[in-house]
Amino acid sequence: MRHGRAKAARKTLKFYALNGNIKAPYKIIFDGNFLAAIIKQKVPIFDRLNKLLQHAQFTAYTTRTALDELALIPGEMFEQARQFGLDECEIIEHRDVPNAQPGKESNPKMDIKNLTRGGNKEGWFICTQDEDLSDAIRQFPNVPQMRLTRGVLILEAPSSASRRKANEEESGKQSTGGGTMTNQEKELVERIKAQEEKKRKRQQEEEYHEIAQQRRKKKAKGPNPLSCKKKKESDTNSDGKKRNRRKKKSSAAADE
Template identity: 30%
Template sequence: MRIKRHKAVRKTLKFFHVNFGFREPYKVLVDGNFIHAVLATGNGDVEATLSKLLMGNVRAFTTRYTLHELHGMGKEYRATLEGARRLERHKCSYEGVTTAAECIKREVGEKNESHFFVATQDKDLQKYLSKSSVVPIIFKTVNGVSLQKPGSNLQNFVNRASEAKMGIQDYERGTRVMRELAGGEEAQQDQLVRKKKKKAKGPNPLSVRKKSAKGPERRRHNQEAQPAAQAEKPKRRRVRGKARAGAAGGGNDVE
């Protein structure tokens, strides 16, 4: 159970850190009823209890309105008053405030630019802050001190902001792609223009060669050429042996 609680606390802290910039040392505004609830269980040190919950350095603050309220509650809350006096005192910057809850509401405001946590047992104050401000809420239960999960309205706000940011990125990406496409089309058009401006060359000599005869035409041409070649070739006369002998004898008579 403790492991699950720590995981839930880490998840909530990460949510406020990533989306709203909350970081250590965590500043916690504490009201009187929360201090009383912590001391009633024997924990003794409010700041140490908060530091254990948030797993980090903590600065716990109270206000003079909280001290004034505890002082007016009598002897039963004397130990609570002493515990509140040991905390740092945050000066409420608004005049005309009458209650500690009103002081906390005004100090936190709508945007909570000071990044305050609020520790309170006041159900009405918890409900008001969870609906109207960016503030992590801490409260005491029977099982210990807990950190409230972000409300649905706060999660919806973060989701809308994230979607709007992604939409801008998609638009910018789409615009970049369109520019690149337009640049590519212009480059292609320039290439076409340059190709059109090239000087025309003469015909390829190989493409105008007379085609050689193929198939039956080539065989017919060869057959017609063979008789002509045979007619032009001189015949060699054969001389027999007697003729050679007669020619030789006639030569002797002359001598």
């Protein structure tokens, strides 16, 4: 893992530890399309997770509904993805999902939403390639997300909902503290928040820049036209026969 991405991951993990009480050992959920992406991109996912999570302990999970969904999709890749989930992950049964209604059909998206809504008290990390699910999860505070981008495992920066929740809790602490904070201390807190926001934006820019560099391909350059020799005039006729050039006789030979 590159130094910049590792540094950003440390900051993100620290944020969730302080604001969401999400600490090791971590609990990671793979949804169905993330399992398929592991197989398709041939990613050594546990090695990547180990590095991204700073070598902390973790357990991988998937939902029964995600495995059932993969079983319905034809293709060897989806069959391998399902088998990977069965072999390498702890399975969360539908009956164990909070707010799940027995006897009613469910789906992986709904199960993951039910697991993480309400402040993500269990501290789940969500690994998904589904943009609709990601957008929905970003509305819940303190839900870390991961995704695969061209084989690179990325831990997203805290969402706006997570930062807003952290700011609200910090403001609440200040208001219940009986006004013990001085103006200098308040200015320091605001300055630290502004610095963290700048760091977050810079982290996102670095991630996008790194991905763009990976996608960029070097274009083959043509020869320098100035260094190319001019082609000599052909010594052949249009019919392909070589022309015989007559040598001019010298004037001395002509006089003889």
